[in-house]
Amino acid sequence: MQQPSVQEAAPEAGAYRWVALAACTLLIGAVSVVWHSFSVFLVALTEAFPWSRAEAALGFSIFVICSGLTGPNAGMLIRRFGAGRVVLAGGLVLAGGLAATSRVSALWQFYLCFGLIAGVGFSLSGWIPVVTVLQTWxxxxxxxxxxxxxxxxxxxxxxLVPTIQALILEAGWRTAYLAMAAGALVVTIAAALVLREGPLARAPVTGVAAVEDDPYLIDRKWAERPWSLHLALRTGRYWLLLVGFFLASFTSQQLLAHHVAYLRSAGVAALTAAGIVGVVGIASIPAKITWGIASDRIGRELTYTIGASLVAASVAVLWLVPVLGPGWLPYLYAVLIGAGYASSATLPPIVAADLFRGPAYAAIFGGIALASNSGSGVGAWLAGLIFDHTGSYHLAFVIAATGVAVSAACVWLAAPRRVRRVTGRQPAARALGEAARSPAGR
Known part of the structure; x- marks a missing residue:
C-alpha cells in the first residue's frame, strides 16, 4: 500500500487536531506547575528544615536532571507504545512521587521522592509527549x-502557583504537595484518554519522497538523511542545540527557582512575591503564542534572539530591586522574564523539528530535553551555592546574562533557516518546491 505523501497529510487532517492541541495545552499547563511552583516551596522547605538554599535547590536540580535523563527513553517509549500510554504511566509515577514528597522528614528523602521519582514521572507526562504529538498533527x-x-x-x-502559595500559608507545604499529586493524577488520566499521534506520523518524513513533497525545504541532502539520535549526535548542529538550550535553561532557572527567595529578602511579602510569580505566568501566555506565530513568520533565530534579549533585560531589572526599592520593579521583572523565557520554552522543539524531522524525532528531542533540564538543574543549584557562599545573587546574575547571550549565538550557528524556510517566506518556498518536483529540478 502506498504511503500518503506529506502534502496529503499536511492539511492537518480534520478537527481532531484541535482536540489533540487542547489536550496537550491542558496537560502541560497542569504538569508544569510541579516545576514552576518550586520557588515558593523553596522558602517553605528552608523554613521547615535546617537546609541551606543550595541543599534544598539541589533537590530541584535532581528533579530536572532525572527528568532530562528520562527524556531520550521517553521518546523511545512513545514511539513503541504511543503517547497516551506513556502519559498515563508518567502521571502515575509523578503523582506517587509528589504524594511521597509530602511525607519526607530528611533531605535524602526529598531528593529521592521529589528529585528522582517525581522527576521521572514529569518527563514521561510532560513536554516530550506534547511536542511529539503536535509535530504529527x-x-x-x-x-x-x-x-x-x-x-x-x-x-x-x-x-496555580499563587494558589499553592496560599495553600502553603493556610494548610502547610505537605498539604500543598498532596493537592498537586491529586491534580496531576486527574489531568494525566484525562489527557491520556484522548492523546494520539496524527497522520504525519504515518507519512514519509525523511527520504526522497518527503523531500520532494516539502515546499519549504532548502537543504535537500540534509533532509534526506534517516535521522536517529545516534546520527544527530554526530553533527555539529545538534551539539550547538545541546549547548544553546542548556545555557537557556541554565539562565532562566537561576532566576525562576530563586526569584521568590530573592524578592522576599528585598522586602517583598510572601503572597506578593507569589503574585509576582503569577505575573510571570500571565506575561508568558501571550508571549508563547506570539513567539510561535513569529517564528513561523520571521524565522526561528530572530524570534529566539528577541526573547533572549528580554531575559537579559530582566536580569538587570531584578538586580536593581534592592538598590531602588521594590515598588513597581518586581512587576517589570516579571513581565520581562515571563515574556523572555517563553521563547526558550517554545522554540527548542520547533527548531529540532526543522532540523531533525523523522520517526526518531521524540528520541532526538529527548536528548535536547536532557541538555535543557541539565542546564536547569545546574543553574538552580549554582545560584543557591553562590548565595550560600557570598550572601548575594549578584555573581549568579552576571553568569546568567552571559549564558543567555551565548545561547542565542548557538541557535544562529545551528541555522535552521538553512534547512527549511518558515511559512512567512511561503512564496519563495513554494517556488522552490515546485522547481524540485519538475523534471528540470530533478
Missing part, C-alpha cells in the same frame, strides 16, 4: 501550535 503551523500549547504553562503559573 501540524506541519505548516507547527510553531503556532507549539506556542499555543506552551501557553498552557503560563496559565498554570498564573492560576
Amino acid at each position: 501540524f506541519r505548516r503551523r507547527l510553531g503556532t501550535a507549539t506556542g499555543i500549547a506552551s501557553a498552557g504553562v503560563g496559565v498554570g503559573i498564573m492560576v
